[in-house]
Amino acid sequence: MTRIARVELSAYRKPYRRPVTNGRYTYSESRLVLARVICDDGVTGTGWVPGGDVVFHAAVEMAPLLLGEDPLAVERIWARLYQPKLVGRRGLTTRAISLLDIALWDGIGRRLGTSVHRLMGAYRERIPAYAAGGYYEEGKGLTELVEEMAGYVAAGFRAVKMKVGALTLAEDTERVRAVREAIGGDAELLVDANGAYSTFAARAMARALAEQRVYWFEEPLTPDNLDGYRLLVRDGCVPIAHGENEYTRFGFRDLIRAGAADILNPDAQVLGGITEMRHVVSLIAAQELCFAPHGDQHIHVHLAAGLPGGLMLECYHERVTGLAAEMVVDRLELAGDGTVAPPDGPGLGVRLDDELLAHHLERSATVPV
Ligand SMILES: [Mg+2]
Structure with a gap:
């Protein structure tokens, strides 16, 4: 049987041309950690998450747990990586689990010659996309x-998203x-307040947004x-969306049980990868809620369209996401009806610009050394 033989990890950093600000934070650079999980027959899966040194080193620590494993055993590998006492139950270590898990799913798709979208169950062939922008910038x-x-x-685009929260209510309402x-x-x-x-x-603010017929x-x-x-959900002025900073099935269970959202924004790069995303989406489906994944469009297009309950796909311009969008050679194409389709190639169906990545490489490690 095929076994996982090697894991390669790389961290990248690229400054933005101009910093961008949301309701709470200013970003001046994009940082990215990329994992390649390589099997003894040469089949390789690639995953990536936004993150810096903590995510990189956490992934280096976890990678030996993959060696010698069946590359299809995503649930067993996930359970082994998610050892609450060893890695913490929420936060950047969960992002490192996400990184390795996403690489595993890309590898499964490449091994079977099937897109992750079809592996998820191909619930729909296309998904409406929205443009995420409207940041604050100097000038x-x-x-x-x-x-x-x-x-x-x-x-x-038939839907667009803008930022609020950095100015007064009156200024942002305007x-x-x-x-x-x-x-x-x-x-x-x-509208997103971060x-x-x-x-x-x-x-x-919710009352003011209702007057402008805000979607969420x-x-x-x-x-x-x-x-x-x-309280906001009960007020019912405007649908409340969140979840991009929530982790694992356990975090989403508590959020859903509390009646704390109308629409969920799970992010597979944050919450624990594609394996865990399936569990989270099942919880969402059990309440007949829907989800609009947060973050990387080239990963989430497979999940938003592949799993039931997908509402809309967040699409970033490369000016906002930097490297994660720039490194993808074949970008998603917006159709005339404002929808996008998952690429049909094996795995995530993404080719990366290796030359661009090499130019912004900060550190790398191979396990075993
Ligand atoms: Mg957001």
Whole structure:
């Protein structure tokens, strides 16, 4: 039987041309950790997650647990990596599990000559996409914001997302109003605060957003404020979405049980990989809720379309995500109806620009050495 023979890990760093800011944080560079899981017959699976040194070194520590394993035994490998006492139950170590698990799934697809989308169950062939942008930037006023957001709609997106939370409620309400006016009544408008608000400010903002017919209000509060989220959901002004900072089936169980979201935003690169994403999506389906995955579109297109309950796919412009979008040779193509389809090639169906990656390599390790 085929066995896993080697794991190669690489960390990359590339500065942005201009820093971007959301409701709480400013990003000036993109950092990425990439894993290649190589079997004794040469079949190789590749995964990647956003992250720096902690994720890289956690993955180096975990990689020996894969050696000699059956590359199809994703559940057994996941259980071994997720040893609560050894690695912590939430946080950057879970991101390292995600990294190795995503590489395993790409490898399974390559071994079987099948896309991850079909391995998930090919629930639908296409999925509506939305453009994630509308960040704060130095020198970016209302005019530039409105131009950017209307540009996404002109490019064929039927839904767009913008940031709030870094300015006063009055100033951000004005930004949202201006964007709604610019994109017209047909496009859906999503608003993301990245956890910037207190509960009372979020409740006021939700009322203001309802007037602009906002499709969802994303992460108004910090991820652990489940009581605040429950209040917002009960207010019912506007659908509440979150989950991009939640981990594993256990975190999503608590979030769903608390009635703390209308729409879930699980991220396979964060919560524990594709294996764990399937468990999370089952919990979501059991409540007849739906999900719109957060993050990397080239990984999540397979999950949003492959699993039941997928609502929409977040699509980033490379100006915002940096390397993770730039390194993909064959980008997703937006159709005239505002949808995208998962690539049909084996695994994640992604070819990477090795030359670009080599240029931004920060460190690498091979297990076994
Ligand atoms: Mg978000």
